[in-house]
Amino acid sequence: MFKRVLVANRGEIAVRIVRACRDMGIAAVAVYEPGDMGALHVRLADEAHALPAQGDYRNPQAMLDVARSAGVDAVHPGYGIISEHPGFVRACEAEGIVVIGPGSETLEQVRNKIDTLERVRAAGILTTRPSSRAFTPDEGEAMLAEAEVIGFPLVVKAHAGGHGRGTHVVYDRDTLLAVVRRSSGAAQAFYGNAHVYMEAAMPGSRYIEVPVLGDCQGTIIHLGERDGSIQRNTRKVIGESPAPGISQTQREAIWATALQIAHLFTICGVATVEFVVDREGQHYFTEIKPRIQVEHLASEMVTRIDTVREQLRIAAGEPLGYTQEQVRLSGVSIFCRINAEDPWHGYLPSPGHISSFRIPGGPNVRVDTYAYAGAEVPVHYDSLLAKLVVWGATRAECLHRVHRALQEFQINGVRTNLGLLRLIINDDEFVTGTYTTDSSQHHLIDTPPADDNIGDMAAVAALAFLARAQSASPVTPPAFTSGWYHDSRKLS
Numbered sequence: 001m002f003k004r005v006l007v008a009n010r011g012e013i014a015v016r017i018v019r020a021c022r023d024m025g026i027a028a029v030a031v032y033e034p035g036d037m038g039a040l041h042v043r044l045a046d047e048a049h050a051l052p053a054q055g056d057y058r059n060p061q062a063m064l065d066v067a068r069s070a071g072v073d074a075v076h077p078g079y080g081i082i083s084e085h086p087g088f089v090r091a092c093e094a095e096g097i098v099v100i101g102p103g104s105e106t107l108e109q110v111r112n113k114i115d116t117l118e119r120v121r122a123a124g125i126l127t128t129r130p131s132s133r134a135f136t137p138d139e140g141e142a143m144l145a146e147a148e149v150i151g152f153p154l155v156v157k158a159h160a161g162g163h164g165r166g167t168h169v170v171y172d173r174d175t176l177l178a179v180v181r182r183s184s185g186a187a188q189a190f191y192g193n194a195h196v197y198m199e200a201a202m203p204g205s206r207y208i209e210v211p212v213l214g215d216c217q218g219t220i221i222h223l224g225e226r227d228g229s230i231q232r233n234t235r236k237v238i239g240e241s242p243a244p245g246i247s248q249t250q251r252e253a254i255w256a257t258a259l260q261i262a263h264l265f266t267i268c269g270v271a272t273v274e275f276v277v278d279r280e281g282q283h284y285f286t287e288i289k290p291r292i293q294v295e296h297l298a299s300e301m302v303t304r305i306d307t308v309r310e311q312l313r314i315a316a317g318e319p320l321g322y323t324q325e326q327v328r329l330s331g332v333s334i335f336c337r338i339n340a341e342d343p344w345h346g347y348l349p350s351p352g353h354i355s356s357f358r359i360p361g362g363p364n365v366r367v368d369t370y371a372y373a374g375a376e377v378p379v380h381y382d383s384l385l386a387k388l389v390v391w392g393a394t395r396a397e398c399l400h401r402v403h404r405a406l407q408e409f410q411i412n413g414v415r416t417n418l419g420l421l422r423l424i425i426n427d428d429e430f431v432t433g434t435y436t437t438d439s440s441q442h443h444l445i446d447t448p449p450a451d452d453n454i455g456d457m458a459a460v461a462a463l464a465f466l467a468r469a470q471s472a473s474p475v476t477p478p479a480f481t482s483g484w485y486h487d488s489r490k491l492s
Helices: 011-023 039-045 060-070 086-097 104-111 113-122 138-151 174-193 248-264 296-303 305-313 397-410 418-426 429-431 456-473 483-487
Strands: 004-007 027-032 047-050 074-076 154-156 167-172 194-201 208-213 220-222 228-231 235-241 269-277 283-287 332-339 356-359 365-369 384-392 411-412
Touching: 004 011, 004 060, 011 027, 011 113, 011 365, 011 384, 027 060, 027 208, 027 397, 039 047, 047 060, 047 208, 060 086, 086 104, 104 113, 113 248, 113 283, 138 174, 138 194, 174 194, 194 456, 208 305, 220 248, 235 296, 235 411, 235 418, 248 283, 269 305, 296 305, 296 332, 296 365, 296 384, 332 397, 332 418, 384 397, 384 483, 397 418, 418 429
Parallel strands: 004 027, 004 074, 027 047
Antiparallel strands: 154 167, 154 194, 208 220, 208 228, 208 269, 228 235, 235 332, 269 283, 332 384, 356 411, 365 384
16 A cells, blocks of 8 residues: 555645545645645645645646655545646656556546547447537637537537536527637636537436446446536536436446446546436436546445545555445435535635635535635635535435535635525425436526525624623612712611
């Protein structure tokens, strides 16, 4: 097993990895930019190294320099940032440093989304329908011609990188080129590749993802499935495991397809195979994420398998140690992504100082976060502030618990999407489990947000009044000290 691991990330995922390392007796080495000196992952790590400049979390060379100087055995890049940067992985491999995640060969294979779809289709598996090639923003006429062949609505996606960044739905040709420019800019900023491609959209579909774990001896297992249909700007806001509204036959067919695809790419470590399920219940492969995902907590709650621990074990060359039959999927979990943003004002990010931070508790409630009262939400990175996941023996129990947990969650000093999450989990489509990818677009955002702090403000006002009353100094009226007063109290 490794002795020292560099956590090449920030925020809640860095905190998560630091804790997993320390649970296993591994020294966790953190990195931080100038503005993150007081961050929670820095405080919890065994050792921390400063990065030279703002933005160096995304600088592969800066991370490699720290890995060398700190003398680590391995690097865990988490997700986002440089987790899918083949050049960084190759450089670490050349230095003899293990990257806890996919190897450079696997990254190269799945980084080209169109080639990945074609390879899966060649294996006889149904896939979504992509454009024939990737495009740059200056190829407008060629894109318009291809869009007419695919048909509207369609989805514009980054050719390299994850599902969220640079992904947009386009409903007509008039807006296509403007969306392409926006998507291309986001793809260049986050993945270093401005190319985008198009894919036929499936309105009213479900977005189902299957996390898989594979060791380097060839054993691959799945951890059930999650429903990630509730999205904002194609980024999953609420996740649920198991997915409601699909039959056991559909579920098992999706699992089998996910394992077939994972073997096709020889997955060693953790990955997520993602599908779109249409209104008729047919599933289509759309992409594979060769890394840990934001929503991995939902799968951990129903399997009781520590995904990060397994990543560390597999990267160290250890076998999984259990078979598919030994994986027990129990109960229901619901995951909520809490962002520092204002849903009622165009989802504007809300960086700043957190004045108070109260997290929910109780049985089967978990919060992963880097935040605390007094922490700063940075302006330069993702608005993800915290991740809440709850578990229940039944879906009804889980719904009650997530409702209670969201009511208990209170954050002041920055705007958050807590109000919107409370609306979603009380919406009829979510309660009945009939929601689709279209559900995120409907009337919820038109509902005025409730003032979540009224109860707390009333309690604060009452305490302030009580404190003021108790701190008042007693004053004796002058008449009480006069001779007349004393004489009038004497008995005859």
